[in-house]
Amino acid sequence: MRRLWLIFAQTVTLSLGVFFVVSTLRPDLLSRPGGEATRVVAVHEASATSEPLAAAASYRDAAKRALPSVVHIFTAQNVRAPRHPLIDDPVFRHFFGDRPDAGQQTNSGLGSGVIVSGSGYILTNFHVVDSADQIEVALNDGTSLRARLVGGDPESDLAVLQIDAQKTKNPKLPAITLGQMDNVSVGDVVLAIGNPFGVGQTVTQGIVSALGRSHLGINTFENFIQTDAAINPGNSGGALIDSAGNLVGINTAIYSRSGGSLGIGFAIPVSTAKDVMQQIIATGSVTRGWIGVEVQEITREIAESFGLSDLDGALVAGVQRGSPADAGGIKPGDVLLAVDGQSVSNPQVMLDLIARQKPGETVPFSLRRQKAPLEATVRIGKRPALRRERP
Secondary structure, three states, rough: OOOHHHHHHHHHHHHHHHHHHHHHHOHHHHHHHHHHHOOOOOOOOOOOOOOOOOOOOOOOOHHHHHHHHHHEEEEEEEEOOOOOOOOOOOOHHHHOOOOOOOOOOOEEEEEEEEEEEOOOOOOHHHHHHOOOOOEEEEEOOOOEHHHEEEEEEEEOOEEEEEOOOOHHOOOOOOOOOOOOOHHHOOOEEEEEEHHHHOOOOOEEEEEEEEEEEEEOOOOOOOEEEOOOOOOOOOOOOOOEEEOOOOOEEEEEOOOOOOOOOOOOEEEEEEEHHHHHHHHHHHOOOOEEEEEEEEEOOHHHHHHHHOOOOOOOOOEEEEEOOOOOHHHHHOOOOOEEEEOEEEEEEOOOHHHHHHHHHHOOOOOEEEEEEEEHHHHHHHEEEOOOOOOOOOO
């Protein structure tokens, strides 16, 4: 019995030794049938023949193409306040400092702009040049020129300037190429170019975060591109370009609690900018349709009180006496459902649809009055210019 136990122990020891040697030198001999080793968990693995990941693309060509078209804008404003009677009093000057005299110029701001034409036209934000008495443009090549304000549109926050191309180092101005909004989608890479905080021309990169942003309270007419490309004070009026260097928007505003970029910036689409620009160059102003109503959004509470089945449309809260809407029979309490056959989903849509109509044209309106459908015909008027008092 003792001999059998000794033989068994020697056999086990020898087997373990063989197993150790084989598992160390030839582990493939111990794999399961089929040649595939045992796995702890099933995973998806790339095959050994798959192509390596491409390196991150550079946007140097897009930046190189667009940078010469983006300019810096500096403005100055004449002081209009009358000379204070105590301005020469040493005690007054000690506490309040030197006060500028009436007629003296003070720097009032800076921003950016985009050359859109070889004729010297520059597109920028209206708020960049609003109330400016002197506008100076610094080109990419270092040239500084006086610019004249061709016209502005405060309701879209766009303005057009013009410089004399013959006074530049290169009379052939580097006009940017306008992109197509139909080719812009959420997720597209975009670059923002401008002069943030006056540090000099700067390029930041991000994506299109959203399209058609409105109800922000920034402009009367809102249809913004939202982007996370860093936009800061001084970028206003600068270019938002696609990965090919084409202009897709004019940088306008940011959402910020600190004054710096939080990754939520807004740009005016190039389609809107182009339309406004062409009107300003042709006539010096922008003409929009108007009917003279005050409207408000239909909330669930309003829908319940008026017995409405849905929230679509715009509720007429007031009608200006003698306005086109008054002449067309529209009354407070009516719900506007369509303008010229195009549905109205909210007050912003209604405002945009009416603004697109040409003054003098007669346009059909679909309404609901006390739950009953109603058709009205309105002769479109011209939207009054938004008046802003100069400081």
